[in-house]
Amino acid sequence: MLERVQSQSDRTMIEIRDVTRSYGSFKALDNASLAIREGEFFSLLGPSGCGKTTLLRMIAGFDTPTSGSIAVDGQPMDGIPANRRPTNMVFQSYAIFPHLDVEQNVAYGLKRLRLGAGEEKRRVEEALAQVSLIGLGKRHATELSGGQRQRVALARALVMRPKVLLLDEPLSALDKKLREQMQVELRRLQQAVGITFVLVTHDQYEALAMSDRIAVMFGGRIAQVASPKEIYQRPVNRQVADFLGGMNFVKAEIVEENGASLLLDTLGFGRVRTDKPRAFVRNGGAATLGIRPERLRVLWDNTTAKFEVAGKVVERHYFGEITHLIVEIPGLEKPLSVTETNDFGADDIPVGAPIRLAYDPEALVAMAD
Amino acid sequence: MTAIRRFLPGWLSSYAVLYLLFLYLPVIFLPIFSINTAATPKFPLSGVTLHWYEDLPRTPALIDATWNSLIVGVSASILSTVLGILAARSITRYRYPGRRAINGLIMAPLVLPEVIVAISMLLVMLQLGLSLSLFTVVLGHVLVCIPYSMTVLTSGFEGFDRSLEEASADLGESAFGTFRRVTLPMVAPAIISSLLVCFTISLDEFIIAFFLTGTEATLPIYIWGQLRFAAKLPGVLALGTLLLLASFVLMTIAEILRRRAARRTHNEGGLYA
Numbered sequence: 098m099l100e101r102v103q104s105q106s107d108r109t110m111i112e113i114r115d116v117t118r119s120y121g122s123f124k125a126l127d128n129a130s131l132a133i134r135e136g137e138f139f140s141l142l143g144p145s146g147c148g149k150t151t152l153l154r155m156i157a158g159f160d161t162p163t164s165g166s167i168a169v170d171g172q173p174m175d176g177i178p179a180n181r182r183p184t185n186m187v188f189q190s191y192a193i194f195p196h197l198d199v200e201q202n203v204a205y206g207l208k209r210l211r212l213g214a215g216e217e218k219r220r221v222e223e224a225l226a227q228v229s230l231i232g233l234g235k236r237h238a239t240e241l242s243g244g245q246r247q248r249v250a251l252a253r254a255l256v257m258r259p260k261v262l263l264l265d266e267p268l269s270a271l272d273k274k275l276r277e278q279m280q281v282e283l284r285r286l287q288q289a290v291g292i293t294f295v296l297v298t299h300d301q302y303e304a305l306a307m308s309d310r311i312a313v314m315f316g317g318r319i320a321q322v323a324s325p326k327e328i329y330q331r332p333v334n335r336q337v338a339d340f341l342g343g344m345n346f347v348k349a350e351i352v353e354e355n356g357a358s359l360l361l362d363t364l365g366f367g368r369v370r371t372d373k374p375r376a377f378v379r380n381g382g383a384a385t386l387g388i389r390p391e392r393l394r395v396l397w398d399n400t401t402a403k404f405e406v407a408g409k410v411v412e413r414h415y416f417g418e419i420t421h422l423i424v425e426i427p428g429l430e431k432p433l434s435v436t437e438t439n440d441f442g443a444d445d446i447p448v449g450a451p452i453r454l455a456y457d458p459e460a461l462v463a464m465a466d
Numbered sequence: 467m468t469a470i471r472r473f474l475p476g477w478l479s480s481y482a483v484l485y486l487l488f489l490y491l492p493v494i495f496l497p498i499f500s501i502n503t504a505a506t507p508k509f510p511l512s513g514v515t516l517h518w519y520e521d522l523p524r525t526p527a528l529i530d531a532t533w534n535s536l537i538v539g540v541s542a543s544i545l546s547t548v549l550g551i552l553a554a555r556s557i558t559r560y561r562y563p564g565r566r567a568i569n570g571l572i573m574a575p576l577v578l579p580e581v582i583v584a585i586s587m588l589l590v591m592l593q594l595g596l597s598l599s600l601f602t603v604v605l606g607h608v609l610v611c612i613p614y615s616m617t618v619l620t621s622g623f624e625g626f627d628r629s630l631e632e633a634s635a636d637l638g639e640s641a642f643g644t645f646r647r648v649t650l651p652m653v654a655p656a657i658i659s660s661l662l663v664c665f666t667i668s669l670d671e672f673i674i675a676f677f678l679t680g681t682e683a684t685l686p687i688y689i690w691g692q693l694r695f696a697a698k699l700p701g702v703l704a705l706g707t708l709l710l711l712a713s714f715v716l717m718t719i720a721e722i723l724r725r726r727a728a729r730r731t732h733n734e735g736g737l738y739a
Contacts, residue, residue, distance in 0.1 A: 159632055179632070179635040180636070180638050185637065186636045188629045190627055190629050192630050192633035194633070194634075194648060195652070196651045205634070205639075206639070253637065254636075257637060
């Protein structure tokens with residue numbers, strides 16, 4: 098977590114201003130504005146069709162905004178084709194040239210720079226070393242595993258020393274274990290080279306694990322831009338909260354609103370005071386209160402907590418290291434989801450048993466309805 | 467039922483053998499009689515000789531016909547492959563109204579009666595005031611070659627991962643450079659395969675050449691002319707054997723290349739590797 102701060106500056110590397118991309122009457126991207134900082138690992142996160150790939154392709158130069166403008170490193174990109182942009186891309190399919198070997202693939206873009214054989218070879222080897230592919234230079238694309246192809250695609254882009262590296266769902270074709278390993282490696286690589294990375298993904302854990310900041314997108318619009326922690330803990334609305342893992346939603350009534358906080362009346366949790374989210378816009382007297390399932394803790398036997406709710410276990414699901422409980426609370430229209438580690442025997446709690454749950458009021462997040 | 471089941475495998479295999487005999491028996495007679503010492507194609511063979519083959523290069527009319535066939539074959543294969551590349555790329559790459567209809571119309575000469583096509587082409591050529599020559603034969607052959615060229619090329623172009631061209635542009639290459647360094651090498655086997663297929667078809671084609679040629683004969687026309695003389699038959703058989711062999715070799719190479727091209731474009735996107 099400490100190293101995350103190092104390589105970034107406050108300089109804007111990519112400036113997206115009021116960008117809209119329409120196909121007929123359909124808007125793939127609707128008036129999006131965004132500033133991505135130099136040296137930042139930035140993720141565009143959202144379900145398929147949310148416009149994240151469209152935005153990435155417009156930064157790369159494969160698509161053109163219907164209106165609005167994109168600037169990279171202060172240079173407006175209007176009318177500049179993909180081959181003259183200071184960006185390079187790792188494609189979802191990797192797009193490894195099948196008629197060339199690994200070295201030739203990596204050297205592909207360097208050929209035009211006419212660096213001389215020695216310098217070219219040195220840079221290819223450096224790039225192959227960065228992605229741990231030393232010794233595989235003479236392999237053909239057919240002789241590579243999925244993970245290796247991805248490394249070749251990375252090396253081929255990094256060797257160009259771009260100002261921005263664009264990654265289009267680069268891990269989606271890999272199996273779970275390799276994907277998790279590559280998440281760590283990608284993050285490490287980005288720290289090492291200090292280049293601005295823009296990642297497109299629909300996998301919330303991937304975005305949370307790798308990014309400095311995340312833009313969550315729905316239906317062509319950017320819903321929230323913030324750090325992974327803020328996105329997860331302080332989602333601006335139910336849609337964002339829901340997309341980033343489980344969230345219990347409780348109906349609430351606004352009793353009092355001032356600059357920094359909200360006083361809410363709820364059925365199950367009583368009267369609670371919470372921070373007012375930055376983007377909170379009041380919509381009548383109703384609001385929604387959210388709490389993540391892992392922020393509800395089971396209270397054993399005679400322990401008590403300052404803030405607790407009582408109910409009855411109606412379902413229990415075992416997931417190895419954790420147990421997922423569904424708890425009915427009198428007054429709540431929907432039962433609460435609770436995840437509890439199995440260290441203290443949560444997996445043995447009988448269905449139908451009475452249960453008390455502790456929570457930290459800090460973990461309660463208010464969302465506009 | 468059990469009886470049928472017991473006899474069926476036997477029947478099916480004899481049917482298959484008969485079927486293949488029917489297809490290839492006449493073809494097998496060609497090389498056999500071409501090495502017969504007697505001029506009449508009759509069993510038993512009177513003796514074995516390569517005399518008829520040795521005579522071939524000593525026939526000036528045959529040499530002329532061979533040259534004519536080569537000129538027509540090379541021109542027709544290049545022309546129809548160039549046109550085929552344009553059409554195949556358009557049909558595999560873009561979606562537009564009438565795409566299927568256009569594809570169907572391009573493939574139609576495959577099933578049209580050749581003699582009708584030949585006659586209508588003859589009428590058109592004469593209307594246009596073209597004098598009949600090898601050039602008109604080339605035009606006719608282009609028409610019949612394009613469907614074959616299209617078949618080979620579309621199977622090579624189809625599934626060409628478009629992101630390969632985007633990756634090339636992304637790495638700084640111009641549109642022309644991308645075509646030269648990525649597109650062309652990727653589809654080269656399909657193009658060569660198309661050239662070979664078209665050349666082979668043009669080499670063997672008789673009806674259209676017969677209608678559209680002037681005084682110059684191509685090989686099939688020469689052969690047809692020789693058939694009037696019984697004594698020339700073994701020479702024709704020898705020539706036919708050589709043509710058959712050439713066609714077989716060319717088509718085999720073409721098919722190997724077509725498969726290689728299809729493998730390249732289809733399986734190496736890497737998405738699920």
